[in-house]
Amino acid sequence: xxxxxxxxxxxxxxxxxxxxxxxxxxxxxxxxxxxxxxxxxxxxxxxxxxxxxxxxxxxxxxxxxxxxxxxxxxxxxxxxxxxxxxxxxxxxxxxxxxxxxxxxxxxxxxxxxxxxxxxxxxxxxxxxxxxxxxxxxxxxxxxxxxxxxxxxxxxxxxxxxxxxxxxxxxxxxxxxxxxxxxxxxxxxxxxxxxxxxx
Numbered sequence: 460x461x462x463x464x465x466x467x468x469x470x471x472x473x474x475x476x477x478x479x480x481x482x483x484x485x486x487x488x489x490x491x492x493x494x495x496x497x498x499x500x501x502x503x504x505x506x507x508x509x510x511x512x513x514x515x516x517x518x519x520x521x522x523x524x525x526x527x528x529x530x531x532x533x534x535x536x537x538x539x540x541x542x543x544x545x546x547x548x549x550x551x552x553x554x555x556x557x558x559x560x561x562x563x564x565x566x567x568x569x570x571x572x573x574x575x576x577x578x579x580x581x582x583x584x585x586x587x588x589x590x591x592x593x594x595x596x597x598x599x600x601x602x603x604x605x606x607x608x609x610x611x612x613x614x615x616x617x618x619x620x621x622x623x624x625x626x627x628x629x630x631x632x633x634x635x636x637x638x639x640x641x642x643x644x645x646x647x648x649x650x651x652x653x654x655x656x657x
Contacts, residue, residue: 490568491657494535495526496620498651504543504558505645506586508638519545519556521647523622525564529655532571539564539580541604541626543645553591558643560584560602560626574610574618579603584628586641598641600631610653618653 500523503516520543527537542559564580584602589595608622623646630641 490529490532494655496653498523498649500647500649502647507642509640533568535566555589557587560604562604579605586630596634598630598633600629602628620651620653
C-alpha cells in the first residue's frame with residue numbers, strides 16, 4: 460500500500476509540474492478538424508456487487524484511446540475508451556480484471572486560445588474477468604465519465620495531454636451467475652498524446 464501511495468503521489472506531482480513548467484506554451488492555434496489521442500496512467504478502483512462485502516481501493520494500470528472532430532474552437536466531440544486493469548494472485552490462482560467505459564464524449568474548452576478542457580460522456584460500462592485456471596466472465600451495463608485535461612503543445616500538430624478521469628459504471632450482472640449488479644468507480648491520472656489537424 461505504501462508503494463502504491465507513493466507511486467500515485469509521484470505521478471500526480473509529475474503531471475502538475477509538466478503543466479506548470481510548460482505554461483508559457485499555453486496559447487494554441489485555432490482548434491479545427493479531426494483529432495486522435497491515446498495515453499496511459501495509473502488509477503484506483505472501487506468495485507461492488509449485490510451481497511459482496513465492502514472493498515478497499517484496488518490499484519491498476521489505465522489506458523485511454525479517443526478520437527473525434529472539432530465543432531468550434533471551444534468544443535470537440537468524440538468517442539473515448541477508458542480501461543483499468545489489474546492482475547492479482549490468490550489461493551494459488553491468478554485473476555486478471557479489466558473494467559472501464561466506452562463513451563460518447565464532449566470536450567469543452569473554456570477559452571478558445573487556452574489549453575484547459577473539461578469533458579463528460581455517457582455510454583457503456585463493462586467488467587471482464589479471466590482466471591489462470593480457465594474461467595472467464597463478463598458484465599456490460601451503463602456508465603459515465605467526467606474529467607479535466609490540458610493540451611501542452613509539443614509540435615505543430617501534437618500535444619502532450621495530462622488528464623484526470625472519473626469513471627462510473629453500473630456493469631450489470633456477471634455472466635455465469637457469478638455476481639449481480641456489478642458496479643465500479645475508478646479515478647485515474649494519465650498522460651497521453653493528442654494528434655490534431657490544427
